[in-house]
Structure formats: structure tokens, C-alpha cells
Amino acid sequence: MASLVRHVTIDCSDPYTLARFWAEVLDGTLGEDDNPGDPEALVESAGAALLFIRVPEGKTVKNRVHLDVQPQDRTRDEEVERLLALGATLFEDHRTPDGKGWATLHDIEGNELCVERSAAERAATEAATA
Template sequence: MASLVRHMTIDCADAYGLGSFWAEALDSPLADDDHPGDEEALIESPGATLLFVAVPERKAASVKNRVHLDLQPQDRTRDEEIERLLALGATLVADHRRADGTGWATLADPEGNEFCVERSAAERAAAGRQ
């Protein structure tokens, strides 16, 4: 039998702090036994399980992630989701949205890890594209 991905692990400076941002972003709680100062924090969300692990090295600011998350809003538009994530502490890295409604935006979480926000399934269906 092949291996299964148990969770995506994200190295960070503050596991609980970054985990808290992503818990809000994904509307999924941190594990009950996660607390400020812990070296690990876990989020089990319907789309993926994320494990945040504190490491001493900081992310190099000028280096693009080799792996990143693509988020698809479930109950709001892409643009509404981008605004919500910015209010939570994300920053806009690159805007690839087009006038015809296609495209995505690249954001960074509070520790500089890039992720993308795509159109919702409803927006794709309304445009006749998946």
C-alpha cells in the first residue's frame, strides 16, 4: 500500500501564533492541547490537517515557497475572502485577478508563507468554468 499524507507541516517561529492565524483563516480550531509557547500546534480542518512546528530559522524573505496552499472560499467570494484574510493579518504579495473575474491573489501569512486565494466554486460555476 502507498503512503498517505498525514498532514502538511509548516515550519515557523511561533507555532501557536501562526496556528491561530490559520485556525481563523480555515474556521477550524487548534487542537485542545495547544497553548501559547508550545513548539507544535495542530489544525484538523475538512480540507487538510496542518501541523505548525517551531524552528529557530526564519523564512528567507526573498525566497518563494516551493510548496503552498491554494484556498477556495466556501461561503463567500474570492474578493470577500481576500479582504477577510487581510483583516486577520495576511498581506497581499501579488494580485493576479483579471477584469473578467478569473485569476487569483497571492497572500502571505504573518510569518511570510505565501498562499493563494482562488475563486469559489459558485463563482466558477457562474462563469461556466470549474
């Protein structure tokens, strides 16, 4: 039998604060025993479990792995605005005039994430080109 991914682990300087940010992004829950100052914090959501671990060094280069998020009940652009309001920053905008593309953001510690189109947006584009 193959291995299963239990959670994705993200190194960071403040596990609790970063986990709270991602819990909001993913509509997830923070572990009941996670508190400010803890060396790790866990977020569980319908799509993924993320474990945040404190490390002494800061982020210095582009992540080799990042998360792509797809909004479920809003458009890609509405989701970008929601994440910006949570403290993310826009890094690179790959959205195109025809509605395709994605936006690359940085979370509150500078980790990259991409916001893709929702399933409804993808279906509308496919229907328009069919």
C-alpha cells in the same frame, strides 16, 4: 497500499500564533493541548490538517510549496478581504477584469498562499461562456 498525507507541516517561529491564524482561515480547530510557547501546534479542518513546528531560522526565500484556498460561502474577493483583516498581506494580485485569476497573499509569518475563486464563481463563469 499507498501512503496517505496525515498533515502538511509548516516551519515557523511561533507555532501557536500561526496556528491560530490558520484555524481562522480554514474554520478549523486548534489542538486542545496546544498553548502559547509550545514547540508545535496542530490545526484540523474539513479540508486539511496543518502542523506548525518551531524552527530557529527565519523564512528567507519563496516557499517551494504553498496552500491554495477556495472560499466556500463567500466570493474570492470577500475572502481576500477577510484574510487581510486577519493579518495577511497582499503579495501579488493575479485577478483579472473578467473575474478569473487569484490573489497571492502572505500569512502572518510571510508564507505564501493563494486565494482562488469559489465554486459558485467558477460555475457562473462557465455558464456565461457556454
